Amino acid sequence: MQRVGDSLPVKWTLIVLALVLTALVLVVPLIEIVRQALAGGVGELLDNLTNTYTLSAIWLTLLIAVITVPLNVLFGTVLAWLVTRFRFLGRRLLQTLIDIPFAVSPVIAGLVYLLLYGRNGWLGQWLAGYDIQLMFAWPGMVLVTLFVTSPFVARELIPLMQAQGRQEEEAAVSLGARGAQLFYRITLPNIRSGLIYGAILTNARAMGEFGAVSVVSGMINGVTISLPLQVEQLYQDYNTVGSFVSALLLAMLAVLTLVIKGLLEWLAERRQQRHSKVAEDV
Amino acid sequence: MSKPRRILPGFHLSLGIALVYVSIILLLPLGSLVGQLADLSWARYWSIITDPRNLASYRITVLSAALASLFNMLFGLLCAWVLVRYTFPGKRILDALMDLPFALPTAVAGITISTLYASQGAIGQWLGFKVAYSWLGIVVAMAFTSVPFVVRTVQPVLEELPASVDEAAITLGASNAYAFRRVILPFIWPALLTGTGLAFARSLGEYGAVIFVAGNMPYKTEVTSLMVVTRLQEFDYPAAAAIASVVLIASLLLLLVINIYQARFFRRIHGNQHV
Numbered sequence: 001m002q003r004v005g006d007s008l009p010v011k012w013t014l015i016v017l018a019l020v021l022t023a024l025v026l027v028v029p030l031i032e033i034v035r036q037a038l039a040g041g042v043g044e045l046l047d048n049l050t051n052t053y054t055l056s057a058i059w060l061t062l063l064i065a066v067i068t069v070p071l072n073v074l075f076g077t078v079l080a081w082l083v084t085r086f087r088f089l090g091r092r093l094l095q096t097l098i099d100i101p102f103a104v105s106p107v108i109a110g111l112v113y114l115l116l117y118g119r120n121g122w123l124g125q126w127l128a129g130y131d132i133q134l135m136f137a138w139p140g141m142v143l144v145t146l147f148v149t150s151p152f153v154a155r156e157l158i159p160l161m162q163a164q165g166r167q168e169e170e171a172a173v174s175l176g177a178r179g180a181q182l183f184y185r186i187t188l189p190n191i192r193s194g195l196i197y198g199a200i201l202t203n204a205r206a207m208g209e210f211g212a213v214s215v216v217s218g219m220i221n222g223v224t225i226s227l228p229l230q231v232e233q234l235y236q237d238y239n240t241v242g243s244f245v246s247a248l249l250l251a252m253l254a255v256l257t258l259v260i261k262g263l264l265e266w267l268a269e270r271r272q273q274r275h276s277k278v279a280e281d282v
Numbered sequence: 283m284s285k286p287r288r289i290l291p292g293f294h295l296s297l298g299i300a301l302v303y304v305s306i307i308l309l310l311p312l313g314s315l316v317g318q319l320a321d322l323s324w325a326r327y328w329s330i331i332t333d334p335r336n337l338a339s340y341r342i343t344v345l346s347a348a349l350a351s352l353f354n355m356l357f358g359l360l361c362a363w364v365l366v367r368y369t370f371p372g373k374r375i376l377d378a379l380m381d382l383p384f385a386l387p388t389a390v391a392g393i394t395i396s397t398l399y400a401s402q403g404a405i406g407q408w409l410g411f412k413v414a415y416s417w418l419g420i421v422v423a424m425a426f427t428s429v430p431f432v433v434r435t436v437q438p439v440l441e442e443l444p445a446s447v448d449e450a451a452i453t454l455g456a457s458n459a460y461a462f463r464r465v466i467l468p469f470i471w472p473a474l475l476t477g478t479g480l481a482f483a484r485s486l487g488e489y490g491a492v493i494f495v496a497g498n499m500p501y502k503t504e505v506t507s508l509m510v511v512t513r514l515q516e517f518d519y520p521a522a523a524a525i526a527s528v529v530l531i532a533s534l535l536l537l538l539v540i541n542i543y544q545a546r547f548f549r550r551i552h553g554n555q556h557v
Contacts, residue, residue, distance in 0.1 A: 003367070004448040004461045011368055018364040019376065021357055024405075025426065026379050029394045032404060036397060075303050082296040086288060097304055100312070103537045105487025106388075107507040108315075108526045115519060116314035123310075147307050170289050179291045201384075208387030210490035211507070215514060228389040228490075235393045235494065247390040254385035262378045 033251045036244035048245040056222045057230040057246065060138060061207050064226060068145045068206040073199050076153025081187070084161040085169070095158070098151050106148060110215025113144050136218025141226065144212040149205045153198035160194040161187075193264050204257040208250055315530070318523040330524040338501045339509045340528070346417060346505070347485035350424035355478045357425075358432025359470075365433075366440040383429045388490025395423050396494040415497030420505060423491040428481035435477035439470050472547040479540045483533050 005011060037045055048054060079098060083091055101109065117124045117134045127134065134140045172186045188195075210228040217224045225233060227246050234243035319327065330336070364370075365377055383391065399406040399413040399422060406413060413419050443466065451461035489507040496503040504512075506529055513522035 004458050015370050018360050026382050078296045078299045085290050086293050103533045105507050107489045107510050112311035112315045115318050116311045204385045210389040228387045231389045250387045250390050257385045258378045
């Protein structure tokens with residue numbers, strides 16, 4: 001039976017149009033990054049990759065991710081457990097609050113941290129008394145990244161856990177399962193793919209965050225410059241090759257993120273097909 | 283009234299962790315913005331947010347975001363349609379690519395678009411008009427960073443549309459174009475509008491991708507988020523906070539409208555069912 005848009009000319013016109021536009025909008029930029037990074041040859045690429053400033057930027061970027069991802073995975077899981085397994089006053093409000101970082105411009109995220117922890121901020125003044133400075137230093141960059149990436153895991157898990165319901169867990173409890181056992185045996189296997197997906201999204205954003213981090217970084221060479229900030233700094237200094245070498249690293253991370261995401265979806269699809277096949281056989 | 287019995291463990295622990303975390307990471311910093319604003323007199327606040335340079339930046343931001351969202355409405359609909367309705371070689375790759383703008387850091391997108399669309403750039407040299415360092419560059423950067431919104435909101439809804447619906451329309455004699463306009467479009471319209479609204483909201487706050495392409499000329503190509511950063515670099519925190527509050531209120535209002543609209547739409551579709 002024919003559906004709308006099934007006639008061959010229409011179908012192929014639309015497919016070709018979508019492919020051409022996607023190539024122009026999304027693929028050409030990816031190719032351009034590689035081309036610009038290699039503009040000075042492989043030697044220059046390697047030089048830029050291994051210079052002290054790039055290495056320290058890579059190190060800082062990894063440090064931010066290593067702190068941010070586990071904390072937000074933990075928080076996202078706890079929050080998802082809380083809002084999908086219990087009903088309580090303020091549940092809706094909590095869910096709305098956690099979405100705020102999505103709505104807030106990254107620049108504003110940086111600004112509010114500067115206002116709070118900066119030299120004139122409420123907490124900043126108090127901390128300065130103990131000689132602790134969070135802003136224009138790496139801890140501040142970690143804090144804003146925590147803010148910006150806080151919703152990712154919860155947003156993946158909440159719909160998933162809501163759809164699964166709490167019957168399985170209630171059954172386990174009635175059979176005598178305790179907290180940790182319940183989580184590792186029942187909950188975790190059910191939410192694993194959502195959790196991994198949320199974690200890689202958090203990771204991609206944590207390593208790639210620019211606006212929020214640039215506001216609180218202070219741009220101290222070799223100290224508070226993460227990879228995305230280095231991309232900007234070198235670009236402003238007209239070191240195009242250097243800038244695109246760092247950009248290439250981040251672009252490879254982005255592509256890797258997409259590949260993992262595609263793989264997870266493919267695995268989930270296959271599992272579902274197998275399940276429905278089993279159901280048919282039964 | 284009896285206390286509700288909770289069967290599953292961990293209520294108090296998870297509530298405690300969530301509240302502490304939300305307070306430290308979200309509420310306290312956002313509260314400091316309110317605190318900073320409270321130090322400003324109303325007259326001073328008003329004079330900052332209606333400063334001509336800021337007013338120009340609102341106009342540029344809103345217009346560019348609107349154009350970028352319009353592009354994404356059409357492009358996103360096309361891609362969602364192609365991905366849901368047809369099978370063709372490379373479909374999986376196309377599907378995966380749609381998320382690229384979320385995975386690619388905005389600074390990387392910014393320098394790449396700027397290089398591509400510069401007058402000597404790989405794309406720019408073929409165009410007869412200026413894109414990079416003009417407001418068109420802002421539109422291109424905003425369009426790039428918000429590509430996934432429309433695709434990813436329309437795609438699941440289009441998948442839900444039963445085959446029988448458009449088969450019935452065609453059997454009853456409707457042309458393809460007519461069936462699309464009168465049967466399919468009304469069905470996906472709320473999702474399309476929601477996705478476009480989200481893309482618009484994202485574009486309003488976009489900073490990383492835009493600043494590299496815009497040229498950042500006062501009154502001409504300065505976006506509002508750049509104005510916040512400019513004031514911050516001058517250590518004029520009250521002004522930065524005041525401008526930020528305008529962006530923040532606009533995007534929160536927009537999100538509220540989108541959420542209300544979405545809730546109404548879902549109630550209409552799922553009417554009596556318990557979802």
